[in-house]
Amino acid sequence: MNYKKEAQNITEAIGGKDNIEAIAHCATRLRIVLKDEGQVNEDKLNQMDVVKGTFSTGGQYQIIIGSGTVNKVFAEMEALTGLEASTNSEVKDQSSKKLNPIQQFVKMLSDIFVPIIPAIVAGGLLMGINNILTAKGLFYDQSSFIDVHDQFAGLAGMINIFANAPFVFLPVLIGFSAAKRFGGNAFLGAALGMILVHPDLMNGYDYPKALVNGDKIPTWELFGLSIKMVGYQGQVLPILVASYILAKLELGFRKVIPSTLDNLLTPLLSLFFTAFVTFLVVGPVTRTAGYFLSDGLTWLYESGGAIGGLLFGLLYGPIVITGMHHSFIAIETTLIADQANTGGSFIFPIAAMSNVAQGAATLAAFFIVKNKKMKGTASAAGISALLGITEPAMFGVNLKLRYPFIGAIVGSGAGSCFVAATKVKAIALGTAGLPGFISIATGSWLNYIIGMAIAIVVAFIVTIGLSRRKVYREESL
Structure with missing residues (x-):
């Protein structure tokens, strides 16, 4: 060449x-x-x-x-x-x-969360492996794998700790990434995250239960103020807002503090005032907002059922074209980190249905088109999409020919309708495609696989059917 x-x-x-x-x-x-x-x-x-x-x-x-x-x-x-x-x-x-303001907001979320995805995915997949080892009835009736093979119990315990760490210390990861994105010192952002998950605070996962049970919440008593000593393990919004405040304070202090004292006073004042304001106001407000967000989305998914899944599945492909799907990373992280209440993420299964449908439509196009270059692109891109990477399939084949994209969104809607009706949820982030079953709660594996089969078959058949319409026939040459 x-x-x-x-x-x-x-x-x-x-x-x-x-x-x-x-x-x-x-x-x-x-x-x-x-x-x-x-x-x-x-x-x-x-x-x-x-x-x-x-x-x-x-x-x-x-x-x-x-x-x-x-x-x-x-x-x-x-x-x-x-x-x-x-x-x-x-x-x-x-x-x-x-970019317009909405696109800039989506890009901001993407810039913050994309760098930490490897840590979240690693923790999530380890969580999936732990669930496989500890799920009762998966390999043996009424027993888990480690019940029968207790020599692996220690390994399961280790994996459980490894898996939980990225979620327990999620504010540290987000603090580092967000402070950097907002123009501040990334290590100050990480330090702020560490403060929010300090072991001397009441564990954030225990806080809702303590409120329900009426248990005493530890507080700092300061000048008539009663500030709750509660951590923010697994929380997204508090550290996100706090990191923004931290970065702006840091930049502001650097402008007014003499250079001889800058390295001493700027980190001190930025971290102290941000942490104080976070525990006093920002944290409690954003924690509540986070609960409303995750509970509201979960309620919407549970209430919408098959119809909600159908609509989301039909729209997911067009959303990907706009790039708006990057904003889902923050929502998915929130849902998975709070899976004790939410049950996990409903977005991941629908993304997987969309991806495999795009792959199936592309493979259908492979059998239809006569152009050798397009055939070569379709064969590789179709397999790639089935494995969760859709760019070559969507932009290189389906959108160009149009009818495979229509077939793909119909297949996505059909598969998403089924997984929504059967309440399939992901307990981890991972590859949204054929290998994605490991991210799904073990009890929903079968329904996840059935959903993918529906998405693949429907997308393939609809694409073949549309290709025979006169309006699309010339595009297949």
């Missing part, structure tokens, strides 16, 4: 080097901020063998090329345009200027 020629063709198709504000790349895609996306010749791009798909999201025009090739094309584009490579964060900063 002539990478220099491909880079030249791509540059011309996106309006030339004068239309490029910033450019970077990730593992599979060119990420470009353009001055005017109206100058892009998508037909020309899609005819290139090197291009697997294109889409625009969050102020960035992204061209899917593939692992191992994208870096070579990028290097040639860099030399051709004379532009210095931007980091992904610089491209994000440049593209965020073009």
Whole structure:
């Protein structure tokens, strides 16, 4: 492949080097901020063998090329345009200027929660393994695996501690990430998170039970104020708001405190005042708001039943196109961290139904289309989507041909309708696709698998059926 020629063709198709504000790349895609996306010749791009798909999201025009090739094309584009490579964060900063307030809010949540996903996923999957080991009736009648094989009891105990740690100390993770995102010192954010889960405080998980039982809540008595000594284990909103306050206080103090005292007084004052205000006002208010949010969403899901699942499943694919699904990470983290009350996340199963439906529709397109390039893209992208990675399938095949995307959202709605009716919930984050069963409560594995089967079969059949309509027949050539 002539990478220099491909880079030249791509540059011309996106309006030339004068239309490029910033450019970077990730593992599979060119990420470009353009001055005017109206100058892009998508037909020309899609005819290139090197291009697997294109889409625009969050102020960035992204061209899917593939692992191992994208870096070579990028290097040639860099030399051709004379532009210095931007980091992904610089491209994000440049593209965020073009976002509306809602998109900026979603991007903020994404910037905070995406970096901590590996820790949450690791803890969640370990929790899933622990549940497999301790679930009664899964392997043996009326007994769990460790009841029968007690030599593994110690291992299960270790895994339980490993699994709970990211959720118990969730404010530390969020504090670090959020303070950094808001422009403050990330380590001060982590320190604030540590304060909120200090072992001398009443455990946040025990607080609701203590209120119900009428148990005495420990307090600090200060100038007539009675401040509750209660931790915020597993809480999202309190540390999120507190980190914002911390960052703004830190930036404010740095402007007024002399440089000779800055390193001494700024961290001290920022941390003290933020922690004080958090325990006094911010924490109690946001904790209550968090309870209302998780309880309200759970009630909505429980009340909506099959109809609610159907609607959410139909909408999930279009939501992904807008990028709004990134805001779900914060909600899912809240639901899973409070699973003792919520039972887990209902969003994950629906996301999985949408992903496998996209994969099934793409594989259906593989059998329909005659274009060799599209066939090659569809085969790899379809399998990838079944495993939970949908970008190549959705943007490289389904949206281009249109009818597979319609088939996918119908399949997603059907599968989501079933998992909602059977109350399938995830107790951990993970890969929302075929391997996602390990994130599901063990008692719901069968219903999760049935839901995926429904989503796959319906998406495949509807896609095949739509392809035979005259309006779509030419697109299959």
